[in-house]
Amino acid sequence: MEDFEPRIIGFLCNWCSYAGADLAGTSRLKMPPNLVPIKVMCSSRVDPEMVTDAFLRGADGVLIAGCHPGDCHYDKGNYYARRRFAVLKKVVESLGLEADRLRLSWISASEGARFQQVVEEFTEKIRKMGPNPTGKETLL
Amino acid sequence: MNSIIVDFLEKALVSDYVSSVLVPSGGPDNTFPWTLISDVSALAMAEPVPPVMYVQGAKALASFTQSMTEGKLLAVMRPCEARAAVELSKLEQIDLDNIILLTMDCPGAVPLKEYRRDAGIQPDISIPETIRPLCRQCTEFTSAGDLCLAMHGGLREVLPLTPAGQELLDSLGMKAEPDTSAWIEWASSLKAEREAVSTENRKSLKKAYSGLEGLVEVFSGCISCRSCRTVCPICYCRLCFIDMKDRRCPASAHLENSRSSGAARVMSGTLLFHIGRMAHMSLSCVSCGMCEDACPSDIPVGRLVSMVSAGTTAVFNYSAGSDPEDPLPLNTFRLEELHEYED
Amino acid sequence: MNTKTSVLVSESSIGDTLRDLLGKLLENGEIDSVFALRETRQKGRYCYSLITDPTLIREALPFHPVMPVQGARALSEMTITEPFGRPVAALLRPCEIRAFVENVKQSQGSLENIFIISCTCPGVIPASKLLGEDREDVLANHGGNIRNACRTCTGFIPGPQADMTVLLASDEPHDGTVIYLNTDRAVEIAGKLDSLSRETGKPAAELTSGISEAREKSLKDLMRDIPAPADGLQSLVSLFAACIGCRGCREACPLCSCVLCDYETARTLHSPELVRSEAKRKGSVRVPAGTLQFQLGRLMHISPSCTACGQCSDVCPVDIPVSDIFIRAANLVQESLDYAPGRDTDDTPPMATYLEKELLDITD
Numbered sequence: 001m002e003d004f005e006p007r008i009i010g011f012l013c014n015w016c017s018y019a020g021a022d023l024a025g026t027s028r029l030k031m032p033p034n035l036v037p038i039k040v041m042c043s044s045r046v047d048p049e050m051v052t053d054a055f056l057r058g059a060d061g062v063l064i065a066g067c068h069p070g071d072c073h074y075d076k077g078n079y080y081a082r083r084r085f086a087v088l089k090k091v092v093e094s095l096g097l098e099a100d101r102l103r104l105s106w107i108s109a110s111e112g113a114r115f116q117q118v119v120e121e122f123t124e125k126i127r128k129m130g131p132n133p134t135g136k137e138t139l140l
Numbered sequence: 141m142n143s144i145i146v147d148f149l150e151k152a153l154v155s156d157y158v159s160s161v162l163v164p165s166g167g168p169d170n171t172f173p174w175t176l177i178s179d180v181s182a183l184a185m186a187e188p189v190p191p192v193m194y195v196q197g198a199k200a201l202a203s204f205t206q207s208m209t210e211g212k213l214l215a216v217m218r219p220c221e222a223r224a225a226v227e228l229s230k231l232e233q234i235d236l237d238n239i240i241l242l243t244m245d246c247p248g249a250v251p252l253k254e255y256r257r258d259a260g261i262q263p264d265i266s267i268p269e270t271i272r273p274l275c276r277q278c279t280e281f282t283s284a285g286d287l288c289l290a291m292h293g294g295l296r297e298v299l300p301l302t303p304a305g306q307e308l309l310d311s312l313g314m315k316a317e318p319d320t321s322a323w324i325e326w327a328s329s330l331k332a333e334r335e336a337v338s339t340e341n342r343k344s345l346k347k348a349y350s351g352l353e354g355l356v357e358v359f360s361g362c363i364s365c366r367s368c369r370t371v372c373p374i375c376y377c378r379l380c381f382i383d384m385k386d387r388r389c390p391a392s393a394h395l396e397n398s399r400s401s402g403a404a405r406v407m408s409g410t411l412l413f414h415i416g417r418m419a420h421m422s423l424s425c426v427s428c429g430m431c432e433d434a435c436p437s438d439i440p441v442g443r444l445v446s447m448v449s450a451g452t453t454a455v456f457n458y459s460a461g462s463d464p465e466d467p468l469p470l471n472t473f474r475l476e477e478l479h480e481y482e483d
Numbered sequence: 484m485n486t487k488t489s490v491l492v493s494e495s496s497i498g499d500t501l502r503d504l505l506g507k508l509l510e511n512g513e514i515d516s517v518f519a520l521r522e523t524r525q526k527g528r529y530c531y532s533l534i535t536d537p538t539l540i541r542e543a544l545p546f547h548p549v550m551p552v553q554g555a556r557a558l559s560e561m562t563i564t565e566p567f568g569r570p571v572a573a574l575l576r577p578c579e580i581r582a583f584v585e586n587v588k589q590s591q592g593s594l595e596n597i598f599i600i601s602c603t604c605p606g607v608i609p610a611s612k613l614l615g616e617d618r619e620d621v622l623a624n625h626g627g628n629i630r631n632a633c634r635t636c637t638g639f640i641p642g643p644q645a646d647m648t649v650l651l652a653s654d655e656p657h658d659g660t661v662i663y664l665n666t667d668r669a670v671e672i673a674g675k676l677d678s679l680s681r682e683t684g685k686p687a688a689e690l691t692s693g694i695s696e697a698r699e700k701s702l703k704d705l706m707r708d709i710p711a712p713a714d715g716l717q718s719l720v721s722l723f724a725a726c727i728g729c730r731g732c733r734e735a736c737p738l739c740s741c742v743l744c745d746y747e748t749a750r751t752l753h754s755p756e757l758v759r760s761e762a763k764r765k766g767s768v769r770v771p772a773g774t775l776q777f778q779l780g781r782l783m784h785i786s787p788s789c790t791a792c793g794q795c796s797d798v799c800p801v802d803i804p805v806s807d808i809f810i811r812a813a814n815l816v817q818e819s820l821d822y823a824p825g826r827d828t829d830d831t832p833p834m835a836t837y838l839e840k841e842l843l844d845i846t847d
């Protein structure tokens with residue numbers, strides 16, 4: 001699996017994490033090209049079924065990123081998002097699927113460096129895990 | 141058991157404290173449709189605890205109680221149905237304000253398809269083979285709702301569980317205060333037994349169908365009929381996420397899937413449907429087994445949701461349908477919690 | 484009616500011949516993918532698949548006598564938003580083609596780039612019969628185990644949309660494989676398959692007239708025996724008494740393609756006030772209300788285009804003979820509207836048109 005390049009889907013909240021990603025870009029921080037960002041208005045917009053869909057279609061990792069607790073643009077969205085994420089993780093875990101391919105991170109608009117670090121770390125972790133077997137399953 | 145309940149319903153209807161009753165009645169061809177009864181004479185057909193579950197009681201109740209009832213409604217249902225009704229009230233699909241739920245020591249229910257083949261089978265709590273797999277591992281087989289008809293520990297008595305239940309008994313002048321210790325003994329020992337069975341079953345289910353391979357295998361016979369969802373009391377959405385237009389998987393996406401693995405199943409989204417569904421509703425699953433009864437492909441879908449539900453409810457220490465005051469975990473939060481899930 | 488006589492023949496079995504043919508077409512790029520049945524990891528359970536890897540064609544089960552989902556429904560899922568960009572070979576039974584043609588007419592799919600290989604259809608086995616351990620015996624006694632709908636199906640020779648027709652059901656048992664070339668495209672493709680020889684055979688209808696007669700007779704029996712609304716409300720109520728409201732019949736039906744069925748919308752819900760006042764008036768009412776309303780409504784909506792596939796009966800967990808009822812009604816409706824579902828992509832759906840002078844016998 002030496003030439004394995006993980007494909008990671010990132011649901012980034014518009015107000016913090018997407019802006020953080022932007023900042024990482026404009027600051028010319030070097031970043032692995034593995035994350036495909038999808039802008040959402042708030043981390044709480046991410047229905048678990050969107051994550052499941054990406055996961056089952058072969059995304060090697062799925063990241064949800066939003067404002068730090070207390071900073072959500074809509075006040076409490078990320079607290080709800082955290083609960084939903086916990087449920088999804090448990091569902092995936094109970095079914096014996098690889099819950100480690102899912103991650104929830106809080107990244108503010110000013111944390112370009114943190115964004116870079118999260119993406120790098122997550123990419124490396126997924127690289128070690130290898131490709132998501134859902135991508136090769138013919139009876140899915 | 142049926143006649144005790146019918147007598148009770150009759151008293152309640154006659155007393156005017158209750159203006160209508162929801163109860164299964166005997167129908168043609170060994171069926172037991174839910175009936176909303178206002179007239180005492182119609183109670184002659186009532187079969188309060190039929191051997192099977194054709195329609196989950198909470199689903200029947202929700203079909204006409206989204207808004208306030210005028211006059212009190214007394215609904216007789218199995219404990220899992222009453223618990224689903226509580227969940228549905230939290231989901232704002234049932235207005236429980238004027239509804240009194242009467243449950244019983246549930247004997248379990250015969251698997252629907254078996255019953256359709258042989259209507260002679262009766263559920264027997266002491267013979268696991270006569271009842272559904274989920275009934276065999278059910279730990280909440282009694283004491284749900286406002287009142288419960290106790291049939292074990294030497295009792296033949298309707299016991300109040302809530303102030304609303306007590307109020308009904310009072311208004312009917314039923315004052316008995318029986319000795320319930322033997323009954324409690326019976327319930328806790330059966331509960332312990334069932335807990336062991338359920339842990340064991342969940343373990344072997346998880347072992348058999350764990351991981352992608354296992355899931356693909358167990359759902360390989362799924363024909364996407366969505367009956368499991370349609371009959372589930374908790375799945376109340378009119379339009380499920382899986383049926384939405386933006387969920388459509390076009391030819392090009394199918395081809396892409398197919399190219400990456402050589403072949404792709406069509407009527408895709410089977411696992412997405414089931415996992416997405418579990419993520420949406422497993423917290424409220426009452427393990428009633430209705431979904432499994434409805435599945436034409438005999439997939440143990442209820443046991444799987446119930447297994448997942450054990451995992452998700454544990455995160456929030458939640459118990460579906462137990463306490464009407466306990467908010468749905470996804471409708472609330474604490475500032476400091478779940479740190480192990482975030483970074 | 485199929486009058487074509489140009490055929491490809493081979494001495495190998497139908498399965499091997501088709502797998503070989505499909506593999507070659509995939510390899511030489513004539514087609515891009517194959518839509519066919521495969522067995523899943525559980526014995527006796529099948530699924531439709533889109534196969535692109537020629538080596539995986541070995542897993543294809545051409546015309547295995549099962550219909551896990553109605554093929555039209557699967558094709559519609561894929562082509563409702565966009566047609567196939569490159570040719571796909573689809574193995575479909577006649578009722579699946581008919582249903583898909585109806586889908587296309589109702590903008591629920593596209594036939595573009597779909598090369599259809601069909602068969603003279605001996606019928607399929609109800610899925611529930613293959614769940615048990617005795618499935619090998621059931622499969623071996625195929626003829627005795629087919630769906631009710633298949634027993635009464637008189638449209639078992641595919642319509643003009645089929646590019647190729649494999650002679651599967653025939654009065655006389657035959658060895659090897661016979662494939663009719665119905666369209667220019669089929670002839671063109673056949674020209675590139677040198678392993679199969681070209682011959683002139685008898686039209687499929689001639690080789691299946693016995694089956695046709697038997698089916699006509701079963702259909703007559705069904706028309707006579709299945710209760711009609713005219714037999715009284717009670718007979719209908721009893722027929723659907725066991726209905727658990729799972730709506731599996733609707734979900735499985737290729738014609739029920741609405742995103743949100745009428746009978747799930749708030750409009751057709753029975754209001755709480757109505758249900759309670761009905762209970763007062765009659766002393767007792769069945770809830771959830773609307774079982775018959777749903778069934779009759781579905782009859783209204785799709786009987787003009789019901790293709791008699793039997794999928795609805797197949798999924799019903801309480802064994803209500805849904806398709807018998809639908810097929811009976813569809814026959815009457817389609818006859819009076821002079822409409823045959825799937826006959827021609829250019830036919831206007833009967834409910835989307837009218838004649839100024841028609842149906843005079845039902846008006847005054």
Ligand code: SF4
Nearest residue numbers: 372425426428429431
């Ligand atoms: S998922 Fe199945 S067992 Fe759980 S509440 Fe719904 S119907 Fe009952």
Ligand code: SF4
Nearest residue numbers: 362363365366368435
């Ligand atoms: S009822 Fe069974 S076949 Fe139908 S969607 Fe659910 S699991 Fe699949």
Ligand code: SF4
Nearest residue numbers: 726727729730732799
């Ligand atoms: S499949 Fe059968 S039980 Fe389900 S809605 Fe249709 S008729 Fe009723």
Ligand code: SF4
Nearest residue numbers: 736789790792793795
């Ligand atoms: S109503 Fe039944 S028989 Fe008719 S097309 Fe639909 S599924 Fe097939």
Ligand code: SF4
Nearest residue numbers: 739741744745781784
């Ligand atoms: S019954 Fe009618 S409204 Fe419902 S899905 Fe079928 S055609 Fe559409």
Ligand code: FES
Nearest residue numbers: 013042066067077
């Ligand atoms: S707006 Fe960023 S998490 Fe809610």
